[in-house]
Amino acid sequence: MSSKDTPTTDASTTTRDARMGEGLDDRFNSKLREAFGSSPFILTKFDKFMNWVRGSSMFMLQFGIACCSIEMMHTYAVKHDLDRFGAGVPRASPRQADVIIVPGTIVSKFAPRMKRVYDQMPEPKFVIGMGSCTISGGPFQEGYNVVKGAEEVIPVDIHVPGTGAVLRTRPGRGRRTARRGDRRGDPRDAVQLG
Amino acid sequence: MAATPLQEDVTLLPETIARTLGLDAYGFAGQILAALIGAFIVGNVMLAMTGVAGPWAKRKITAAFTDRIAVNRVGPFGLLIIVADAVRLLSKELIVPENVDRPAWDLAPLVVAGSALLGFAVIPMGNGIHLADPEVGLAYVFATASLASVGLVMAGYASNNKYSLLGGLRAVAQNVAYEIPLVVTGVSVVIFAGSLRMGEIVAVQRETLVVLAGVPIPSWFAIVNPFAFVLFVVANLAEVGRNPFDTPEAPTEIVAGYQTEYSSVYFVLFYLGEFVHIFLGGAIIATLFLGGPAGPVLPGFVWFVIKIWAVFLFTQWARSAMPRVRIDQLMEIGWKGLLVLSFANLVLTAIIVGVIA
Amino acid sequence: MSADPDRTAGADAGATETLPVTEGVEADRLAELLGDLVRRRDEHLNADAAFEVHPDDVQETLFTLRDEAGFDHCSCVTAQEYDDRFESIYHLKKYDDPTQEVSVVVPTDKADPRSESAEPVYRTADWHEREAYDLVGIEYDDHPDLRRILLPETWQGHPLSKDYDQDRPQVVTLQEHANPLEEDHKDSESDTMFLNIGPHHPATHGVLHLKTTLDGEQVADVDPDIGYLHRCEEQMCQQGTYRHQIMPYPDRWDYISAGLLNEWAYARAAEDLADIEVPDYAQVIRTMSAELCRIASHMLAVGTFALDVYGDFTAIFMYAIREREKAQKVLEDLTGQRMMFNYFRLGGVVWDIPEPRDEFFERARDFLDGLPQATQEFHDLLTTNEIFQLRCVDTGILPPETAKSYGATGPVARGSGIDVDLRRDDPYGYYDELDWDVITQDGCDNYARVLVRLREVEESAKIIEQCLDLLEDWPEDDREIQANVPRTLKPDPDTETYRAVEAAKGELGIYIRSDGTDTPARFKIRSPCFSNLQTLSEMAEGEYIADLVAALGSLDIVLGEVDR
Numbered sequence A: 001m002s003s004k005d006t007p008t009t010d011a012s013t014t015t016r017d018a019r020m021g022e023g024l025d026d027r028f029n030s031k032l033r034e035a036f037g038s039s040p041f042i043l044t045k046f047d048k049f050m051n052w053v054r055g056s057s058m059f060m061l062q063f064g065i066a067c068c069s070i071e072m073m074h075t076y077a078v079k080h081d082l083d084r085f086g087a088g089v090p091r092a093s094p095r096q097a098d099v100i101i102v103p104g105t106i107v108s109k110f111a112p113r114m115k116r117v118y119d120q121m122p123e124p125k126f127v128i129g130m131g132s133c134t135i136s137g138g139p140f141q142e143g144y145n146v147v148k149g150a151e152e153v154i155p156v157d158i159h160v161p162g163t164g165a166v167l168r169t170r171p172g173r174g175r176r177t178a179r180r181g182d183r184r185g186d187p188r189d190a191v192q193l194g
Numbered sequence B: 001m002a003a004t005p006l007q008e009d010v011t012l013l014p015e016t017i018a019r020t021l022g023l024d025a026y027g028f029a030g031q032i033l034a035a036l037i038g039a040f041i042v043g044n045v046m047l048a049m050t051g052v053a054g055p056w057a058k059r060k061i062t063a064a065f066t067d068r069i070a071v072n073r074v075g076p077f078g079l080l081i082i083v084a085d086a087v088r089l090l091s092k093e094l095i096v097p098e099n100v101d102r103p104a105w106d107l108a109p110l111v112v113a114g115s116a117l118l119g120f121a122v123i124p125m126g127n128g129i130h131l132a133d134p135e136v137g138l139a140y141v142f143a144t145a146s147l148a149s150v151g152l153v154m155a156g157y158a159s160n161n162k163y164s165l166l167g168g169l170r171a172v173a174q175n176v177a178y179e180i181p182l183v184v185t186g187v188s189v190v191i192f193a194g195s196l197r198m199g200e201i202v203a204v205q206r207e208t209l210v211v212l213a214g215v216p217i218p219s220w221f222a223i224v225n226p227f228a229f230v231l232f233v234v235a236n237l238a239e240v241g242r243n244p245f246d247t248p249e250a251p252t253e254i255v256a257g258y259q260t261e262y263s264s265v266y267f268v269l270f271y272l273g274e275f276v277h278i279f280l281g282g283a284i285i286a287t288l289f290l291g292g293p294a295g296p297v298l299p300g301f302v303w304f305v306i307k308i309w310a311v312f313l314f315t316q317w318a319r320s321a322m323p324r325v326r327i328d329q330l331m332e333i334g335w336k337g338l339l340v341l342s343f344a345n346l347v348l349t350a351i352i353v354g355v356i357a
Numbered sequence C: 001m002s003a004d005p006d007r008t009a010g011a012d013a014g015a016t017e018t019l020p021v022t023e024g025v026e027a028d029r030l031a032e033l034l035g036d037l038v039r040r041r042d043e044h045l046n047a048d049a050a051f052e053v054h055p056d057d058v059q060e061t062l063f064t065l066r067d068e069a070g071f072d073h074c075s076c077v078t079a080q081e082y083d084d085r086f087e088s089i090y091h092l093k094k095y096d097d098p099t100q101e102v103s104v105v106v107p108t109d110k111a112d113p114r115s116e117s118a119e120p121v122y123r124t125a126d127w128h129e130r131e132a133y134d135l136v137g138i139e140y141d142d143h144p145d146l147r148r149i150l151l152p153e154t155w156q157g158h159p160l161s162k163d164y165d166q167d168r169p170q171v172v173t174l175q176e177h178a179n180p181l182e183e184d185h186k187d188s189e190s191d192t193m194f195l196n197i198g199p200h201h202p203a204t205h206g207v208l209h210l211k212t213t214l215d216g217e218q219v220a221d222v223d224p225d226i227g228y229l230h231r232c233e234e235q236m237c238q239q240g241t242y243r244h245q246i247m248p249y250p251d252r253w254d255y256i257s258a259g260l261l262n263e264w265a266y267a268r269a270a271e272d273l274a275d276i277e278v279p280d281y282a283q284v285i286r287t288m289s290a291e292l293c294r295i296a297s298h299m300l301a302v303g304t305f306a307l308d309v310y311g312d313f314t315a316i317f318m319y320a321i322r323e324r325e326k327a328q329k330v331l332e333d334l335t336g337q338r339m340m341f342n343y344f345r346l347g348g349v350v351w352d353i354p355e356p357r358d359e360f361f362e363r364a365r366d367f368l369d370g371l372p373q374a375t376q377e378f379h380d381l382l383t384t385n386e387i388f389q390l391r392c393v394d395t396g397i398l399p400p401e402t403a404k405s406y407g408a409t410g411p412v413a414r415g416s417g418i419d420v421d422l423r424r425d426d427p428y429g430y431y432d433e434l435d436w437d438v439i440t441q442d443g444c445d446n447y448a449r450v451l452v453r454l455r456e457v458e459e460s461a462k463i464i465e466q467c468l469d470l471l472e473d474w475p476e477d478d479r480e481i482q483a484n485v486p487r488t489l490k491p492d493p494d495t496e497t498y499r500a501v502e503a504a505k506g507e508l509g510i511y512i513r514s515d516g517t518d519t520p521a522r523f524k525i526r527s528p529c530f531s532n533l534q535t536l537s538e539m540a541e542g543e544y545i546a547d548l549v550a551a552l553g554s555l556d557i558v559l560g561e562v563d564r
Ligand code: SF4
Pocket: A066, A067, A068, A069, A103, A104, A105, A130, A131, A132, A133, A134, A138, A139, A162, A163, A164, A165, C252
């Protein structure tokens, strides 16, 4: 499916470039590192520590779009209890959130607003695209009004495939988002396709 | 009642420090230094408590009410979440939105967090941890505690955000409405104790009221005047903005109220401020109604902490179990209910004390 | 003869009020009543009486039908384009007896598609016609506010019309919204403030945008702005084949686990269209599983309402989710999925109860056994809570007359004392063989709506209980789960039907017109939330923000279904 008919293509490309530079995601490069040059020992440790920090504690944005958000709520709630991983404090204001889970189909009317919400979040921020809809438009890909994936609008760090039943993937994965390189296995990482 | 202060023997913390460090010799400068050290210690103890309460205890308590487990992956019982949360929040980008009213916007979090901490200066915490004991102790505590509402208005107004504005306005309306019953109820205690001095209020409560089955019941004002106690606890809930009176934040109505626009460090300050406030509320309740640091076996300070945490637990309980009242209902409860009741309580107390004395 | 969705095909013993025989008579009587207004008589599968009227006679016709024949429920307005004309169809019903249906067909000129608006007759037509304008391009004279509703203002073309070019790029920009009343203004009497609530806001349950004008803390004006989740469901369904490709989509309309109820809506309409008889055994399974969905859905409704009123993820919310998880577990055992079930098939269901059956029954019964205690807990914590009552009783008032005129159905209507439930009034599935009650409350307020939902959960449990008994004792050699349905379904050209079921939120109706191919020519979804949401401004204006939020919560809308 060409992305020509999506209204936001241009905007998204600029966002992506502005965010990432030429193919490079420099969100983790601190001022310190710039000053010290290429990774000295202390900074590596420090990076590790920061990764641990960001991975162990996250505030989620209380952000629901479509069907996936129902399952997202379930992850917060009793049975799956996302808070075990230190991520169970949904904040209503984007200013206080670290992770935005994009749970659902993005349509033309909503895309600019989602971008705005994303822009309102402070760095470092992470995006988890939940469900097929955020990957490609999912079941609605051919719709006249549907944006073909969240990546068209904002940069997505982690894609969780499946439609609806993606819930069990997420706690472990969310952690991994922040840890980036640190791929310590988590049983919950087994992807269940919907 | 007790006209002679019972607490002559208690030395204040700065004096103790001055004596142990030998700062006495430096006269006034030494006193100031000692006071600063004392304040530093007390402030840090309080901040440490909020540090535990904010990211960890609050979650655990809420989880217990809602059939969950909450943080358990990072460190023992998830305690390391405190480190993680703190570092992470502080390392976030501080967003300064366009058109915010700069000095006010920056000062607001400081005012909110600082005002609550100031209040602890006059609270006797047992084991000689008591920074100052001025004549007007109680008035001072109330004064500092209500400074926070200034901070909230500043935050709400300066944020250039309509939700913040609504939150700020609600915060003032609420604080004004509940401050009065709070103070008036506090005054009824003062009538009993015959002093505004915190040390004395605590000392008075040390007397034994009755002996029931061999157990001496102290004359805590919660027992002497349970009515005032209940009033005070309710008004305090509103004062610290917890359910059912959490209208200034009201996440489902006005996003996050006055703190909607704050991120990073400023948000941490607000967050801390909120908890320090709850603890200050707890400290006031403990001092006025629960005998301050008094209690058997354990040292006074431990008792004091236990009492504050009990109040904290209560606020969390209320938060988990009670719906939020609407802003107009809140006003109604404040002005038509609590205010009237607190005055009734005051008059009654005055009469009773007058008759007894 | 309980399981006959095709009511016009033969005598339906389950229908209490009107028999198909009288329906014909009724149609003639109506034609007489309308007299010259009728230009032509048409035949729809659901309604014998389908009258074609002139675009300028719409209001007169509808007024007559409403005031003199008692058709007080405009359940849906379908717009579509033929090769030679545009057409709007008003599907009318009676609240007292939804089996009596009339379709008023208004053909309009291809070059200049204009017809008279029905808004003065039925308030609900307001949004329905805006949608028709937005998607198909018919213009309605006399309409108070004809602008796009689902698509952004800047959209070019009408996507469901024939000459729409989907590959053409569209430009959608972020616009600041203007104050619908006036610029934030200040005069001696009032100063109002304009506030955007949503599309990302914790209280909107998704991506709804409320343009709110506040006077202090009070709501002076609220205008719901929808379309932030318009996923082209109708287009998707029009591209799918009847037999298999459409069924996954209904799950995504009302995604709060009401999937099976939605699937049933499609199944009912398509089975009606293709004249398929569903075996009784499958009907019982359908009934049972659909009610499980209803429980799950109502639980979330109660939970999120509590969230709105309590303001945080508190105990009630968590307990509601807990019960929901249990219901979902049973559904997962049955269908293999937690949300997107895709379990119904035309003519039945996809598979039988999972083996070992006993285990499934046991688990389902365990769930039901725990339910009374859980609902009691809700009553203890929620409905008998003084503060909760303070907040909910007498707020968000929706008088029955207003509710009817806005086409409200489901728990919203029943909370306003309107005794309407399609499961009883227009029976389908196995409902009329079972023993259960329709819950109504006269409160007309937020409290009544919550109470209705909580009680309905109990009724649903009763239904499931009976279904389980039936299923357990069902003779082994008679467990037919699917009727014999041809591999490719091609209903006769130009058959039209509108069929509705009682979904979790109210009357979920599907209009299908076939054109002889294996995909529908027009697939229109009548979503209950769409109509229910329209009542919001009636309920909230003049109240406090907190009540606006509570009222919205008590409507229990799902944006997936509102926007489709
Ligand atoms: S991926 Fe599936 S469940 Fe998720 S929003 Fe899209 S359609 Fe819904």
